[in-house]
Amino acid sequence: MISNEPLQTATNTRNYLPTGTQPLYNKIPGQQGAKISVKAANLKAQATATDQGQTYFRGYRVAQTSDGKFYMKVVSFDKTYRGWIYIGTTNPTTDSSHVTEGVNPVQTFKTQAPSAVITDTTFYFTTPKASTLTYTAPDWTQYKVGRNLNATTAYVNDALKVTQMGTKQNNRDGNATYYYVTDTAHPQVNGWVKASAVTTVKPNFNY
Template sequence: MTHHILAGVTFAVMAVAFTQVSNQAAAKSTISVTSNQALTTDGITRNYLTTGSAPLYSKVPVYKSAKVVTKAAALKTLATTADAGQTYFRGYRAAQTSNGDWYLKVVSFDKTYRGWIYVGTNDPTTDSTAVSGGLKTAETFKEQPLPTYFANTPVYFTTPKASTLTDTAPDYTQYKVGRNLNSTTEFYKDPLTVTKIGTKQNNRDANATYYYVTDSAHPQVNGWVKQSDVATSPAN
């Protein structure tokens, strides 16, 4: 008799547990994507570092076919990687789910990492800096006041080599914006005027300083160049 009673109790507990799991699964399955749109805010406001608190998914993770493409732990490491800026992320699509969560589709500047990541419950389509969860807004480059010293002090490319370049934006500080001039070999004797100065942020490239230089003789040279690639005396 006791055996039958225990068996009945066990069955009842299992039935309740199964019902709870079934209800949770049913509740989860009712969550859907209610909007999915391209972000149109200024690209500068859509640069991010990963926090390591959420993974990257192949799809918004309400879909059964969504898979983790990069684990949260790996993304946490990327946030402090001392590269030139390749592991910044740019957001370009936003999706909201029916329970109020938002996800951004992002890609790393070097295009190695791409996917959807949870960014909280604030609407990033109107303010793309209002993110939490797996991302935090990143300032990739910061300009400083130009020292008066440069008003009367020209600079020159340090060596006549093809690897000395000028950039539309300092390399890996904006997504898909970079090289302006492939080689400065022909222009290494031109005096250059420094009109802007700034530094990389978040220990990218050791927070390297860049100058924006203009070349009155060859305006195609105009662009950002790393401080270490110019000097106050022309190369021999």
């Protein structure tokens, strides 16, 4: 073993999908007890999954073995998978996209400027439920970045304005559209919400 160190690059540059050509190991190959924990064929299905984003991988360590190979330690966003995967012979410590095997770097969410029609419109939350929560980042687009609110019940009658919008990528959640909403009355509400979870019709809930 030549090196084994944490990745220090920006976290949003360390999101990946497996290629299905390399397996996942419980330990770095060459270490005592190292073995395949997930076969490559099983990982291949992750690349085309249509979940909300739970199957994305986050890379967080990289090791170089004495034969010049690099292995990255990854964990799936839902923590179902965790282990080491071969990524090629290029060191990714300064550029997380420098991987040629095992995983592909991906963009999980793409932002765009909302139209004037959207920014000029007042929105409201739909019936309070799990999907109407606001998020620091859209759910399952970044590892361990989640809810901004645990409930929106107290804010269902608040007027909301959209300042940003974007879509999930790689067919996750049907490439759903999200809005970043701001709430002048209760700024703690500010965050990302699925576009389908807001409406232009003012509700009249009494909670």
